[in-house]
Amino acid sequence: QVRLQESGPGLVKPSETLSLTCAVSGYSISSGSYWGWIRQPPGKGLEWIGTIYHSGSTYFNPSLKSRVTISVDTSKNQFSLNLRSVTAADTAVYYCARVFTVRTYGGQLYYFDYWGQGTLVTVSS
């Protein structure tokens, strides 16, 4: 059974960096999957932040790209999110997830098949 668990500070001050780690168990990150971060402000919908391949290739939401770094540590079987210069608008539940891929006649289909439980990060002084 694949399990993901987010960890990191629940409170971050404005202008500082939000740092989260997602520990993966039941599956080796180096096996070849993509991994992603998604967030959900309180009472609102879901927003894709970015995705990383096990080799380190990354894809980001343009709305956050200038502030986001995603990295993978295969030796620890985990991947991480850094979001710089945070404001109150970055307050949200942050989820990590595995991205499963299926090759189709037209390309590749991606979907989030396993999710962490989510961690609330509040940006406040």
Added chain:
Amino acid sequence: DIQMTQSPSSLSASVGDRVTITCRASQSSSIYLNWYQQKPGKAPNLLIYGASNLQSGVPSRFSGSGSGTDFTLTISSLQPEDFATYYCQQTYTTPWTFGQGTRVEIK
């Protein structure tokens, strides 16, 4: 960016009802459309991938259809555990985008 618009935003239904949720993309998403169910305080759970493929372990009362810009999620007979919020998501192009959600409430 491809904008995803779900309708309705919320609905009230009774146990046993047939429920249909619509998701419309601002431009073609081919079949690269997924559906998730989210219950309060929980992470989303994958229901349907590739517009019409049922994820393993998901009850067969859930089904998906559509291609291009118009997609539907159908619950053939609503059960008590189905009261939740449902999201569509396109992964045809980045940025991957979600619909705003449809909340299914008890009538």
